[in-house]
Amino acid sequence: MVPETYQVDAGGHITIGGMRIEDLAAKFGTPLYVFDYQTLVNRLTMFQSAVSQSAVPGMVAYAAKAFFTVPMGRLIQSLGLGLDVVSGGELFTALAAGIDPQRIMFHGNVKTPEEIAWGLDRGVGYWVVDSLDELDQLDQAAGERHQEAAVVLRLTPGIDAHTHAFIRTGHFDSKFGFAMAEGISDRAVERVLNARHLRLAGFHAHIGSQILETEPFLANAEALLRYSRSWYDQKGWWPEVLDIGGGFGVRYQPDDDPPNPAAIIQTVQSLLAEWTPATQRPPRLIVEPGRSVVAEAGVTIYTVRARKTTPGGHGYVAVDGGMGDNIRPALYQAVYQAEIDGKVHSDRRIPVSLVGRYCESGDVLIPQAHLPAADVGDRVVVFGTGAYNYAMASTYNRVPRPAVVVVREGQPTVWVRRETWQDLITLDNP
Numbered sequence: 001m002v003p004e005t006y007q008v009d010a011g012g013h014i015t016i017g018g019m020r021i022e023d024l025a026a027k028f029g030t031p032l033y034v035f036d037y038q039t040l041v042n043r044l045t046m047f048q049s050a051v052s053q054s055a056v057p058g059m060v061a062y063a064a065k066a067f068f069t070v071p072m073g074r075l076i077q078s079l080g081l082g083l084d085v086v087s088g089g090e091l092f093t094a095l096a097a098g099i100d101p102q103r104i105m106f107h108g109n110v111k112t113p114e115e116i117a118w119g120l121d122r123g124v125g126y127w128v129v130d131s132l133d134e135l136d137q138l139d140q141a142a143g144e145r146h147q148e149a150a151v152v153l154r155l156t157p158g159i160d161a162h163t164h165a166f167i168r169t170g171h172f173d174s175k176f177g178f179a180m181a182e183g184i185s186d187r188a189v190e191r192v193l194n195a196r197h198l199r200l201a202g203f204h205a206h207i208g209s210q211i212l213e214t215e216p217f218l219a220n221a222e223a224l225l226r227y228s229r230s231w232y233d234q235k236g237w238w239p240e241v242l243d244i245g246g247g248f249g250v251r252y253q254p255d256d257d258p259p260n261p262a263a264i265i266q267t268v269q270s271l272l273a274e275w276t277p278a279t280q281r282p283p284r285l286i287v288e289p290g291r292s293v294v295a296e297a298g299v300t301i302y303t304v305r306a307r308k309t310t311p312g313g314h315g316y317v318a319v320d321g322g323m324g325d326n327i328r329p330a331l332y333q334a335v336y337q338a339e340i341d342g343k344v345h346s347d348r349r350i351p352v353s354l355v356g357r358y359c360e361s362g363d364v365l366i367p368q369a370h371l372p373a374a375d376v377g378d379r380v381v382v383f384g385t386g387a388y389n390y391a392m393a394s395t396y397n398r399v400p401r402p403a404v405v406v407v408r409e410g411q412p413t414v415w416v417r418r419e420t421w422q423d424l425i426t427l428d429n430p
């Protein structure tokens, strides 16, 4: 829930990465996204070593959508991981960071002609293809370049992961992928096997996000393996890669108990070996963690700006950020934990709604928080905001997006500077 270096002193003041929240807020302003470097590196390394413990080492393709910037890309590259991108913008950022294109998986249910052309020209390693239309478009674009594109077909295995409906993707009725039903995925496999400029490298299925059980991951891997075996038996084709996506859950709440991703990866690696025909080599496992790498490494610091109590006795504490920097409570009813810096040891807590500054009644960060009495000027720290917060931030109400600062052994580094009012008008026709 909290970053690895989180500490609270006797006065209830919070330190992350050896830096006091107070000092970070004073130096960089609020709202502020803060990442703990140690947590980031340890999470990335944990995944990297988990996939390497196998006769056929796998690849971690970090899911850029969770949180991505050029410095994050450099960190990924320096640790030898790969990347899952879903747009030309993510690919552009990755290449600017020096990520090896061979270790990039290009995902997405829509890829524009420009994105396909650019990805082929830059040598993207794997194309995760989502529709028959995309197969045709990729085949043609690869042909024009006298290339053979490596295709990983995105399949939906019909697995309903127990997570919020908006972040569930493995069911047959999903907008993503080819259903492994009614011959839909079979037609896609045939199309790739018969295409002139495509090579079928393997299968992918991502069943959803924030999954707190082990079973759906194993069921997913088995579904892909069973399907691969059916193609081996029919055509002698066997995958070189199998990609089980991301979705590893994290602790947003004290009683969340996510399974250990390394243990899941180890079990899946042994399933790959078990299902592989004697004459073949086990497929290389690809995992695409996003949230589980960054969520708990990040916090957001806000400043309390107003308080009120409504006639029914409902208390509100309003801060200087909100749905513009964290859309997840409004979009998924996501629940976060928070503390007030300097009051962490207070045992007199009151139920309040922690709300934002945007012109929406739904701009509520934590509907039912239990916080010590807040004063104007207090710094509120919201935990677990490293994933899908900065990445999904907007400039709604023309509020500039916060800076991203990474802390390491008492030193802050700005990864993204704070947006300014001037930035907000730079694209406008003057």
Ligand SMILES: Cc1ncc(COP(=O)(O)O)c(C=O)c1O
Pocket (backbone or CB within 6 Å): 063, 066, 084, 107, 169, 206, 208, 209, 210, 245, 246, 247, 248, 288, 289, 290, 291, 292
């Ligand atoms: C194809 C794919 N891979 C990886 C991810 C990353 O998921 P998570 O952040 O839950 O690990 C997603 C997003 O859910 C996804 O759609």
Ligand SMILES: N[C@@H](CCCC[NH3+])C(=O)O
Pocket (backbone or CB within 6 Å): 065, 167, 209, 328, 332, 387, 388
């Ligand atoms: N953005 C979502 C996860 C969706 C992942 C994309 N497949 C979240 O904040 O939880």
